[in-house]
Amino acid sequence: MGDFFSAVADIFSSPTIYGSAVRLGGFIAFAALGELVAEKAGTINISVEGSLLAGAFTGAIGYDLTRSVPLGLVAGIFGGLLVALIQANMSHRLTADQFVVGLTANVLVLGLAGFLNANLDPVVRRASVLEIPVLSDIPLIGPALFGQTWPTYLLYPLVPLTWWLLYKTRWGLEVRAVGENPQASDVSGIDVNKRRRQAIYYGGILAGLGGAFLVLGQIGSFDTAAVGGRGFIAIAAVYFGGWTLFGTVLGALVFGLADAFRLAVPVLGYHLNAQMLAALPYVLTLVVMYAITKQFRQPAALSRPFIRGLR
């Protein structure tokens, strides 16, 4: 156990862990921001996992075809959006259960990505690192936040953008309204299921971008195991943050930090149990969800479908 604590102290004082925490957490944050909007509108969108993987795959294909990172990212957005289109229209136009649809979409994307990857085998390269002049000189957090590959920086404007959309636009107000009280929203003339679909599309776009970021801005290759359940961690980050924007981003970074810690342990020469380290982010998620979920009020109609005339 003493070994564990000295490892913790050592690792958290080295600057590299913060850089990798931002990379790993940033990936989760892309998805979590979109998931937050979907959940504000009342959907627990578990197909975010599928959106991430689809975005990662189409991003890789886009890059392979065009040899351009920006176009790869755009292709990733389309991949993520495609999954969101299936999810949204099956669950909020037809009335199939959102979890059934999401889960099936995840399975389908996993199969499709594996099948197409075996046949197309896209070649990917990592985007270049862009050090932002003055800011990257700040000790410890400077290189972590401002010395990353350039697609990472797409995340930063997305945070205020999402905040503005959710809290400063009429659309955002309606999104939050349909998540809290769909019946009242319906009566006041808001098309509840349309807003919910749009919120899911937004989530799909961000998750698709996140997936493409994973491939083009972080790993530099595509593998069907690349996402590996971290879409679900993104959902947990939203819970962690108590459905607040700031908390969600913080949650994503905390999970990123846990992931970075796991990767840093063997590099620095410590021998902690590998399985324990691999389980750490998930255990942390569960513990945090258990401790925190009741402290915050979730959107009142979260995961409840809206069908006019039925409560």
Place this chain on the structure above:
Amino acid sequence: MSELKAPPQQIPDPEMADQRWRSVLEMASLYVLSIGGALFISALLVAMTGSSWQKVFGALLDGAFLAPGRWGETLTVAAPMLLVALGMVIGVKAGLFNIGQEGQLLMGAMAMAFVGTKLDGPGVLLLIGGLALGMIAGGGYAALAAVMRFRRGVPEVISTLLLVFIAFQIIGFAVTTDWVLRDLDPNRPSRASTSAPLPDDVHLPIVHIFGNEFPIGIIVALLLAGFVAFMLGRTLWGFRIRLLGHNPRVAQKTGVAASRMGTWALFLSGAFAGLAGAVMLAGGGSSYRLTPGFSTNIGWQGLLVALLAQSRPLVAIPMAVLFASLRTGASFLAATGVDRKIVDIVQGLLVLALLIPPAVQFIRERRRALSAAGEEA
């Protein structure tokens, strides 16, 4: 109750009968269309690889049924899938969406491996004890999610899912640690990350019939399918479960405590997955040894089987055989040059396709009801 009104006379309405026929026909064509669509997309993907769907279909059929010894293999695979699906059905009927079967299955297999390799006793007793402990282990693992759900409001969808990833690590730890389950036989070169095999007398009996062989797991699963169908459909207990799923508020008012009944439903749901794991191990899965990749997606696929069967336990039987045959058939695909992941796609598309017709029907009925209500008002 001074005056009992006679019920209004039912007047046979030819138009009504006509409408019913039309809606049946509509439903049938919807099903044909959506399943046809799913198969069409799959065929397109096959065509993309330069093979033909006839060849692929032939290979699947050979691998699942026609080649010697294959349908026994298919039944072997179908047994745990059906068990997982039955657990899922119980959960869904109670309105709980347990999607962590892959992990619960591993827990069940681990319990079986523990009883089989670490305890001494007569084989039959160990076998039955292992299956029972497997159920408890799987159920207990799912019950963790129930505790989180009913004490703190954490949705079981997410907690059960996260528990899967933890289960993978627990199994990995168990089979690589000497004092837990790792194979201690020094003569085995690759003892690195497996448990010792179950001793011969702890194996499930194997049925030999028409040149095929399969463990009796499928028979157990079939019996349990009937039992679950009976319990859910014909008993007070099943009624309470379904009531909870339909309307928790009404359930609460009639004395069905959501937390207690729901915990039971989740426990049972996990117990079936755990039993599936134990049956897989005792039925010869990965040569009677627990390994890190032991579950091989059976948990996920059993879950899809339940979705495909739309939570009807008896319908789950043919669906489990269908999915099992896709899986066993897939191992014959190599000859056609088509990647075996095509099977995953077919499975996913089929589930999505079968979601559409009932949803369309539901919307139509709602619309009809609403417009009828509108006319009266």
